[in-house]
Amino acid sequence: MSERTLRVAVLGCGAVGSQVVRLLTEQHDDLAARVGAPVELVGVAVRRLDAPREVEVPEGLLTTDATALVAREDVDLVVEVIGGIEPARSLILSALENGASVVTANKALLAEDGPTLFEAAAKAERDLYYEAAVAGAIPILRPLRESLAGDKVTRVLGIVNGTTNFILDKMDTSGAGFSEALEEAQQLGYAEADPTADVEGFDAAAKAAILASLAFHSRVTASDVYREGISEVTAADVASARDMGSVVKLLAICELRGDQVAARVHPAMIPRSHPLASVREAYNAVFVESEAAGQLMFYGPGAGGAPTASAVLGDLVTVARNRLAETRGAGESAYADRAVQPMGETRTRYHVAIDVDDRAGVLAAVANAFADHDVSIQTVRQEGRGADAQLVVVSHAAPDAALSATVQQLRSMDIVREVTSVMRVEGGDE
Known part of the structure; x- marks a missing residue:
């Protein structure tokens, strides 16, 4: 074992940070054996010294001066788990400039301004690792960056x-x-008091940007990702999916489309036979398709203090080993520099439920509306009669703009009382 001690500073001591501190303290000897040198916690930056915490931080380590902590010359590694854009960005840049390698769980910052951080890490010849930024404890980013580096990933769902x-x-x-x-x-603590970031898809869009960037070696930001949340999903939508043998999931979908990247987040119906359909409760799963490896699925707890801290510590061990060997891991890979395909050009499928007048010619008129936009119908069924007549149409794949225009035309037709549900369909046979 090396006589050198690697010194670690942690920024943030909330749900994740407190668990990072706990693991660093409780597993001190094991971490030293795995790294090949002692790993010492030398400071924990917090907003308030007197705030209640899940763990007891060793005496003398708490500080409210994060700027001074990351600028210390004796700090080898900085763990950033405070989240948000600022001051996280400035603190990470300062840490790199002062010679520390960085481990972060900050998906929002990486999705908004990752290139700035990667360029700073390359200039400083230091590591920037971020496994915990997507899907909590599930190892997905490193397989994309390293295990599948010799393969061609075509889709991440x-x-x-x-x-x-x-x-x-x-x-x-x-x-x-x-x-x-x-x-x-x-009530169960799965959703915040203000759940907007989750239910409107902002959180998933940031993660989709990170996944797409890694999978397709191109810079993709959160603003490049088409986003719809689940707040408009109704019990009727879910029941209709069930009638089709499907289930509704909020999906992050990243695809290679020719020489472009398509990245989107939205609710979709998927067949119950699809592996993702069985992902229950608050669990996460990522389905990867590549040319040589085929189909791979990664599953596990996608959030929570301890699971996320597990991913942080995994990165910390790797980065610590690199510091000890005076080397660094793979940096940003954006050589492909692919453009992001507009959502309107992305080929998708629609499930459309329409309340219609139950009279002759209605089905033909609806079919003509689809044909007007070169959208082929896969299946159509009628439910009810008279005032309760409803048509449920599932399309074949078509450009999303054409499908959207079809729905707009349906809404303007005299025979259509209401378009009650519009949802995309993923997976299964066309």
Whole structure:
């Protein structure tokens, strides 16, 4: 074992940071054996010294001066788990400039301004690792960056937000509406008091940007990702999916489309036979398709203090080994520099439920509306009669703009009383 001691500073001591501190303290001897040198916690930056914490931080390590902590010359590694854009960005840049390697769980910052951080790490010849930024404890980023580096990834399809998966799972299993399921999620601690980032898809979009960037060797930001949340998903949508042998999931979908990258987050119906359909409660799963390896699935807890801290510590061990060997791991890979395909050009499938007048010619008129936009119909069924007549149409794949225009035309037709549900369909045979 090396006589050198590697010194670690932690930024943040909330749900994740407190568990990082606990693991660093409790597993001190094991970490030293795995790294090949002692790993010493030398400081923990917090906003308030007197705030209640899940773990007891060793005396003398707490500080409110994060700027001074990351600038210390004796700090080898900085763990950033405070989240948000600022001051996290400035602190990470300062840590790199002062010679420390960085481990972060900050998906929002990486999705918004990752290139700035990667360039700073390359200039400083230091590591920037971020496994914990996507899907908690699930090892997905390193397999994309390293294990599949010799393969060509063509698609990444995932459930990457536990809150929304819990809500949609409850709607499917209990018949509850969105509001009821959200309230239960909040009571159980799966959803925040303000659940906007989760239920409107912002969290998943940031993760999709990171996944797409790694999988397709191109810079993709959160603003490049098409986003829809689940707040408009109704119990009727979920019931209709069930009638089709499907389930509704909020999916992050990243695809290689020719020389472009398509990245989107939205609710979709997937067949119950699909591996992702069985992902229950607040769990996450990511389904990867590549040319040589074929289909791979990564599954596990996607959030929570301890699971996320597990991913942070895994990165910390790797980065510590690199520091000891005076080397660094793989940096940003954006050589392909592919453009992001606009959502309107992305080929998708639609499930459309339409309340119509039950009279002759209605089905033909609806079919003509699809044909007007070169959208082929896969299946159509009628439910009810008279005032309760409803057509349920599932399309073949077509450009999303054409499908959207079809729905707009349907809404303007005299025979259509209401388009009651529009949802994309993923997986299964066309």
